[in-house]
Amino acid sequence: MNRFLAPFTMLVLAITMSISALAGTIKKDTVTLSQDVQLNGTTIPAGDYKVTCETNGTTAQVKFMQGKKEVASATGHTKELGQKMPTARVLLTNSGGVASLQELDLTGTTTGVVFGSAMANSGE
Numbered sequence: 001m002n003r004f005l006a007p008f009t010m011l012v013l014a015i016t017m018s019i020s021a022l023a024g025t026i027k028k029d030t031v032t033l034s035q036d037v038q039l040n041g042t043t044i045p046a047g048d049y050k051v052t053c054e055t056n057g058t059t060a061q062v063k064f065m066q067g068k069k070e071v072a073s074a075t076g077h078t079k080e081l082g083q084k085m086p087t088a089r090v091l092l093t094n095s096g097g098v099a100s101l102q103e104l105d106l107t108g109t110t111t112g113v114v115f116g117s118a119m120a121n122s123g124e
Contacts, residue, residue: 024055027054029053029107030048030088031048031049031064033045037090037092038100039072044072049064049071051104059075059077060076060077060113062076062113062115078114081109084108084109085105085110090104100116101115
């Protein structure tokens with residue numbers, strides 16, 4: 001009986017690990033924007049937001065929420081930061097007087113998310 005139990009247990013463990021790897025990682029954080037910011041064609045007014053970031057491989061889906069209302073969402077590419085971020089950080093680019101979200105780095109992670117034209121320059 002033990003001859004069959006050990007391989008079966010290993011198979012179940014391997015399947016479980018594969019499924020969890022495919023599911024991606026979800027990170028949540030709070031971000032304060034000091035000015036209005038464009039993301040994916042949507043203006044996010046200055047203020048405090050709960051951010052959810054779901055990564056799957058090199059792709060990330062980010063949502064900015066106020067309460068239960070989704071204010072904006074966008075898909076970006078992941079970028080290795082080399083160190084854990086002590087606090088959330090947003091990197092903006094300013095084109096024609098309008099600030100656009102270029103990169104979002106969440107607290108306690110070593111992975112950032114790059115959006116828009118910055119994705120082509122991220123090396124991912």
